[in-house]
Amino acid sequence: MAVTRSNSGLDVVLDAGRTIFHQKRDQIRQALAKRKVYRATLFELSVLSDRVLFDLGISRSNIKRHAMEAAYDC
Template sequence: MAYISISRGFTASLSERFDEMVKSIRLTLHRRRVFKQTQRELNALSSRELADLGIHRTMITRIALEAAYGK
């Protein structure tokens, strides 16, 4: 005789899953804010100020990504 076993992967309740989704969205928005702010602040610097920091304009996006999302 064959047996069928159904196993659901979700052990969390609906409200717990919703809370996790909200946390994930908030984290994503926070990271995006950090990225945009870093990019905006670095773009506001003159080329001379960036050179003093050892940064070239082509590096700004990468630096902003690292600030927001890590390496």
């Protein structure tokens, strides 16, 4: 006995909705992970002394740019 499955219009719409939901959820997770890297980098560089930043070749005014590069590959 063969078992067949008929996709009604509602099943198709629900499957598409699930797919979109999972894609958006994954995008949000990736964005939150990048934001976490940005904030951690920003904090870690901000607490360094001016001397240490100078040794690293980073000026205090460029900390945000370096954090953006670390998180978002800008």
